[in-house]
Amino acid sequence: MRAAEPAGDLEVAGLFGRWATEPVIALAVSGGADSLALMSLAHRWRQSLDTGPRLVVLSVDHGLRPEAATEVAAVGTAAAKLGLAFQALRGTGSAPTSDIEAAARDLRYGLLFAAARAEGATVLMTAHHADDQAETLLLRMARGSGVYGLAAMAAESRREEMRIARPLLGLRRVDLAAVVAASGLTPVSDPHNEDSRFARARLRRVMPALAGEGLDTPTLVATAARFRRAASALDDYADRLLQSAKVDVTGAVRLEVARLAAEPEETRLRVLARILRAVGGAIYGPRLDSLVELASAMTSGVGTVPARTLAGVTIERRKGELRFQREAGRAGLPEIHVAGAFEGVWDGRFIVRIVAAEARLRLAPLGDAGRRSLGACLEDGLPRAMEASPALFQDDRLIAAPILGFQAAPEHNIRAEMRSIVPLRLLDRRRIDDL
Known part of the structure; x- marks a missing residue:
């Protein structure tokens, strides 16, 4: 684990090199010291390359604090000085009253993923660092997590078809503060980091005492690596x-x-x-x-x-x-109204592509009635799985169920392709709580 260093001494190629062939990389920047350091280091890395990814800075206002809009605007100003593209993202709806940390995280990643995809990025970089890693391990120990939870954060993981990269996991919080100080940027301080309602804030207060007993950040990070x-x-x-x-x-x-x-x-x-x-x-x-x-x-x-x-x-x-x-x-399976065309993942399990002249189609589960009408189409098929597979309907009339070999009649002028990705998902090693 490296100690604090002058910003110029950090080897940016070693931090970011594995992502050099990406076309677009999105950077999640809140305006705090850690994320400003990520933006500064990523920019320095990109400047060192003849060719490389286009960097896009994304900043989220969760709507939880009135000053957050000003902080997001400041991130935009800092990004502009570096010549980086920038998007301000804003959550809508009422503020959560319980489990605020989890609700804010889900909102943040939902907005970041959507904006990153719109920019053509398949990689979203966050500023998680070694001290975050140590805290994550302790929080999961307190929850009674198993091996996968105690493995804490990986350098790269995947969620919703987006790769989440954490290039700074080998650096300490003090390293990143040195980067920001040398860059001349002014970080904001999020009061939630000191708010005792939040478990991570409470844990940070006792970390010095734990370090005195041998549970310091390098030891905890090494333990997570063993897990x-x-x-x-x-x-x-x-x-x-x-x-x-x-x-x-x-x-x-x-x-x-x-x-x-x-x-x-x-x-x-x-x-x-x-x-x-x-x-x-x-x-x-x-x-x-x-x-x-x-x-x-x-x-x-x-x-x-x-x-x-x-x-x-x-x-x-x-x-x-x-x-x-x-x-x-209880919530049922997704129902999507299709007008002209659709391409995407249905229920997280099927890739669906539809080109249709019909204007009033519904992409929905086949259901019991549909399964019974097509019962002979899948030998030894399991009934609930067939009922939960995607099909196309016009009003309540079944038009196509390609998974079970039932294609739309020629007069409907519909081309529908549907394919299960469950075999691919079985190979996915993603861990629980990997964000």
Whole structure:
């Protein structure tokens, strides 16, 4: 772990070099010292290259503090001085009254992802650093997280098809303060960082005492790295077991109970987490305690185990295999009105492309009635998974269900392509709480 250095001594190529071939990189800049340092260092790196990514600065006003708009404007001014493109982003709606940290984070990333995609970026850089990493490990220890949570933040992760890059994880907060001081930029101070309502702010107050007992930032960062190595090894074992899983076109997954039961408990939990996240179309998997209960119920004893639901997925054990099917749940599955064309991901599980002359189409789950009318189209298909697959309707009339081989009649002049990405999601090693 490096100590504070003059800004000019930092080797920017080593910090950012792995992203040199990206066409566009979005920088999340709040106006605090850490994110201003990210902007300054990224600009210096880009200036050192003959060719390289276009940098775009994004700054979010969460709507929680009246002075935030002025701070975002100051980020815009600083970006302009460096010749960097800038967008100010503003949250709408009422301010959250509970779990403010999580609500603000979700709003921030939602706005950042949308703006980054609009700019053509597939990488969003944040200013997380070594002290953030140490705090993250301690917070997750306090929550009772498992191996994957204790691995803390990776240098790069993925969410909603956006790569989140953290090039500054090897630097300390004092390093970044030195960068900002040398650049002549004036950082803002977010009062939330000192607000005792927030767990991270409370933790920062006791960090000096913990450091005195040997739990300093370098030690905690090294510990998180060891957990990441362990998590990577577990994922290798999970990958091997998941290769034996059967995935059909509707996104249903089958896995032999005996194969799962033969694995160590930690591997079983990771395999179940990845299957549930893939089949359920979710960003995150379920909580650890729910996984432990599910693994115990589904791998102990013999015979059939009644179906249960977790993370939007129905799980049952029959004929020596576990069967995972998407279920509609209380909120239901997405319904999208299509006028002319549509291209995107439906329910996090299917890539859908539609070109249609019809102006009044609805992209929605096939449902029970649709499944019954097409029941012969998928041999040995699982009913809930078929009902939860995408189809096209005109009013209430089924027009097309390409997943099950039912194409629109020529007179509708519709071209529809639908493909499950559940097999790809099964291979995704993303961890819970990776932001």
